Amino acid sequence: MTAATPQQPARDLDTQETREWMDALSAVIEKEGGERAHFLIEQLLEHARENSIDMPFSATTGYVNTIEPNQEARCPGNIEIEERLRAYMRWNAMAMVVKANRHNPADGGDLGGHIGSFASLAHMFGAGFNHFWHAESAEPGKEHGGDCLYIQGHVSPGVYARAYLEGRLTEEQLLNFRQEVDSKGLSSYPHPKLMPEFWQFPTVSMGLGPLMAIYQARFLKYLHARGIANTENRKVWVFCGDGEMDEVESLGAIGLAARENLDNLIFVVNCNLQRLDGPVRGNGKIVQELEGEFRGSGWNVIKLLWGSEWDSLLARDKDGALRKLMMETLDGDYQAFKANDGAYVRKHFFGRDPRTLEMVAHLSDDDIWNLKRGGHDPQKVYAAYHEAVNTKGQPTVLLIKTVKGFGMGKAGEGKNTVHQTKKLTDEDIRYMRDRFNLPIPDSELSKIPFYKPADDTPEMRYLHERRKALGGYLPKRRVKADEQFTVPSIDTFKAVMEPTAEGREISTTQAYVRFLTQLLRDQALGPRVVPILVDEARTFGMEGLFRQIGIYNPAGQQYTPVDKDQVMYYKEDKAGQILQEGINEAGGMSSWIAAATSYSTSNRIMVPFYVYYSMFGFQRIGDLAWAAGDMQARGFLLGGTSGRTTLNGEGLQHEDGHSHIMANTIPNCVSYDPTFAHEVGVILHHGLKRMVEKQENVFYYITLLNENYAMPGLTPGTEEQIIKGMYLCKPGAAGDKRVQLLGSGTILRESIAAQTLLATDWGIQADVWSCPSFNELTREGQDAERFNLLHPLEKPRVAFVGQQLAKHSGPVVASTDYMKAYAEQIRSFIPKGRTYKVLGTDGFGRSDFRSKLREHFEINRHYIVVAALKALSEDGVVPATQVAEAIKKYGINTDKINPLYA
Numbered sequence: 001m002t003a004a005t006p007q008q009p010a011r012d013l014d015t016q017e018t019r020e021w022m023d024a025l026s027a028v029i030e031k032e033g034g035e036r037a038h039f040l041i042e043q044l045l046e047h048a049r050e051n052s053i054d055m056p057f058s059a060t061t062g063y064v065n066t067i068e069p070n071q072e073a074r075c076p077g078n079i080e081i082e083e084r085l086r087a088y089m090r091w092n093a094m095a096m097v098v099k100a101n102r103h104n105p106a107d108g109g110d111l112g113g114h115i116g117s118f119a120s121l122a123h124m125f126g127a128g129f130n131h132f133w134h135a136e137s138a139e140p141g142k143e144h145g146g147d148c149l150y151i152q153g154h155v156s157p158g159v160y161a162r163a164y165l166e167g168r169l170t171e172e173q174l175l176n177f178r179q180e181v182d183s184k185g186l187s188s189y190p191h192p193k194l195m196p197e198f199w200q201f202p203t204v205s206m207g208l209g210p211l212m213a214i215y216q217a218r219f220l221k222y223l224h225a226r227g228i229a230n231t232e233n234r235k236v237w238v239f240c241g242d243g244e245m246d247e248v249e250s251l252g253a254i255g256l257a258a259r260e261n262l263d264n265l266i267f268v269v270n271c272n273l274q275r276l277d278g279p280v281r282g283n284g285k286i287v288q289e290l291e292g293e294f295r296g297s298g299w300n301v302i303k304l305l306w307g308s309e310w311d312s313l314l315a316r317d318k319d320g321a322l323r324k325l326m327m328e329t330l331d332g333d334y335q336a337f338k339a340n341d342g343a344y345v346r347k348h349f350f351g352r353d354p355r356t357l358e359m360v361a362h363l364s365d366d367d368i369w370n371l372k373r374g375g376h377d378p379q380k381v382y383a384a385y386h387e388a389v390n391t392k393g394q395p396t397v398l399l400i401k402t403v404k405g406f407g408m409g410k411a412g413e414g415k416n417t418v419h420q421t422k423k424l425t426d427e428d429i430r431y432m433r434d435r436f437n438l439p440i441p442d443s444e445l446s447k448i449p450f451y452k453p454a455d456d457t458p459e460m461r462y463l464h465e466r467r468k469a470l471g472g473y474l475p476k477r478r479v480k481a482d483e484q485f486t487v488p489s490i491d492t493f494k495a496v497m498e499p500t501a502e503g504r505e506i507s508t509t510q511a512y513v514r515f516l517t518q519l520l521r522d523q524a525l526g527p528r529v530v531p532i533l534v535d536e537a538r539t540f541g542m543e544g545l546f547r548q549i550g551i552y553n554p555a556g557q558q559y560t561p562v563d564k565d566q567v568m569y570y571k572e573d574k575a576g577q578i579l580q581e582g583i584n585e586a587g588g589m590s591s592w593i594a595a596a597t598s599y600s601t602s603n604r605i606m607v608p609f610y611v612y613y614s615m616f617g618f619q620r621i622g623d624l625a626w627a628a629g630d631m632q633a634r635g636f637l638l639g640g641t642s643g644r645t646t647l648n649g650e651g652l653q654h655e656d657g658h659s660h661i662m663a664n665t666i667p668n669c670v671s672y673d674p675t676f677a678h679e680v681g682v683i684l685h686h687g688l689k690r691m692v693e694k695q696e697n698v699f700y701y702i703t704l705l706n707e708n709y710a711m712p713g714l715t716p717g718t719e720e721q722i723i724k725g726m727y728l729c730k731p732g733a734a735g736d737k738r739v740q741l742l743g744s745g746t747i748l749r750e751s752i753a754a755q756t757l758l759a760t761d762w763g764i765q766a767d768v769w770s771c772p773s774f775n776e777l778t779r780e781g782q783d784a785e786r787f788n789l790l791h792p793l794e795k796p797r798v799a800f801v802g803q804q805l806a807k808h809s810g811p812v813v814a815s816t817d818y819m820k821a822y823a824e825q826i827r828s829f830i831p832k833g834r835t836y837k838v839l840g841t842d843g844f845g846r847s848d849f850r851s852k853l854r855e856h857f858e859i860n861r862h863y864i865v866v867a868a869l870k871a872l873s874e875d876g877v878v879p880a881t882q883v884a885e886a887i888k889k890y891g892i893n894t895d896k897i898n899p900l901y902a
Helices: 015-032 034-050 079-102 116-132 153-165 171-175 208-225 254-259 286-296 308-315 321-328 331-338 342-348 354-359 365-369 378-389 426-435 458-469 490-497 508-520 544-549 585-596 618-630 659-663 677-693 719-724 745-762 774-790 800-805 820-824 850-856 861-874 880-889
Strands: 148-150 236-241 265-271 300-304 396-401 529-533 607-613 636-640 669-672 699-703 727-730 738-743 765-770 812-815 836-839
Touching (some): 116 236, 116 265, 116 458, 208 236, 208 254, 208 618, 300 378, 321 354, 331 342, 342 365, 490 508, 508 544, 585 618, 618 699, 659 669, 659 699, 659 774, 669 677, 677 719, 727 745
Parallel strands (some): 148 236, 236 265, 529 607, 636 699, 669 699
């Protein structure tokens, strides 16, 4: 079987007939318009399909602008004033970066920064800020929740430059670009954590902005459908580079956007044809590639490639020679054209075909050089935006062609090095001054002064008038929601707090579901709960919520579910409360982020609960979790089937022994590994108090178990200790020979079993401590150590771990279902002179029964007993021979391979 070859165009057997068909179509276009012509072509294509005529498929169109000149909406603004404002912003953005990299050279290197990216899309930002992007406004007749702007990270200097002209940032702040330690500076990229009243969303790491924005747009629709907020006039604008689209996250959810008709979503891809090191597609055409990806996924695609100067040339292109040349020219060549001059373009572009060379014979080399790309034409950018915001039923992507480093001249314009260019010579600075006609005298150029016109100039009045008309200044971020809620008292959740009935066993996952179900019944806060699932509701016993609150689907449920006759049937609803993301952890996390930041983006407090296999959490979406920290997210992440030995049968890729290590890397992530139902209840309730009532900028990660056992119930008075991370859950009997056993999650029960073995087999008493969070213990202890370091003359603080263990003698043994590093974190807070042993699950997971897995990882009750005896022997309390006896008694294989390497 031979490989398929591309279909070649058929030879024209009757040129006159072909011309008649073309003339007929041209007549329809001229007299009845493009819509009628489109309809006729679709009818012809359908007729051809019905007659089994094989037709090649293409999701791409010609390499020309989508919007014809006569179809362009006209820009109502003052183009000349806007051009001058852009010039000031270009200059100030450049000055900010160059100054930062000339400052304090003895301090060990450059601060970095980027000039070329903003230079390429200044026109696009100008059109948005002046005419399209609405701020949150409650003005009568102009109520608007505000647009969401996902701003390409590398263009932050340009956004700062605009805010400086608006009076929102000071010259001192600009002088402290990328100098943030003393709280005077501006963050390198959009960081809500560092500039909480300015940036709305973090968009670096690249690729995360496009992904998060799609789910943000969907969440705005969700809020509207559920009657929580009116979001029908809001848009989500996403700026990204064409090189950024290679990140798998950038294109990973575009199908969802089309499937759910997210016409509130607009992608603007800055197609300057360059990424950090060189061309995006030197041997291809990135615009055509992206057009196929988006149009094939159901998006409205608008291409803006050529500026107005090309319109007359294209109008004269009756035989299509220029269009053919445009299509055949590779991106690598287009880049070379803009790195040279008009003579080069005449020879190497137009000169490829005698017909196109003749078309420009009347133009000078300067005229040819001034044939701009579409992204640098303010009128055409306005027209493209106007078309996008008025598109209904589809998301829109704007593929806008620009020149990276536009206006930088030989310092970087269109060159491979432009992305890293952050230092300019005096000659380069003079060139930019002259090209954009800045009123800065030669005597001041070496100082690279910031430029800001007087407040009463036409430019400054225009700048403020345009933003006033659109509701205020952007970007701007809301720090707290205006609304307030009272969390139900903890007594509301007594079913979770009380001991299980005799003979009853439940898992901590079931405890979580009970808590959530009760919370959903609260009349005020219940509707604000957002359960988020990634196709695992049945795994976690949450299918009962399907019918109770429904699964959100903007189209409702147009089919009859196969389980309709069951009580807990699969129910989709236009106003459904559950977000079911399918097998899609990144999507689930992006939905969670949208809900967890709704207090800021929509002035609505929402409480998202995203539950997933813990193994598929932080290691899979760690970058998004870090972004959530930057965005000051508030909500609950639930890692189900947690630990390395609880999910017997699934194997290496399903067993988590490290998510708590990763969770602790995020400063505002509060993490717990509870063992008992009451611990789950106390932690969830405390989290609600912090995030909902107090509006604290933290989010919670809680691991849950699928292992059933009896629950002891809450001991009153231990709530605060549970939250701090450690409480005495099962004291031992009196006795001189004593150890302290610490545990969390499922392995705490092994510590309790070891307590019995130590007493019955060896005459040693043990106190058992539940440690729901070694991470919180670590942070508190490190904070105490920091205080002691910086306050040497004050009374030293004692870490909470030390306080708890101070009155309980003996060595300490900690055991968890996580890597040893998890419990090792508290070693320095153990009281001085006390031996500390740690057991954990280092190594790859595997399938087997729980008991075998715990034996394999050396964390079961027998290993805990051996560790306790070893610690006592090191302290001289028992002989070493007793340790050997225990090893023999429990049949421990001392020659087996270390599980880390097994």
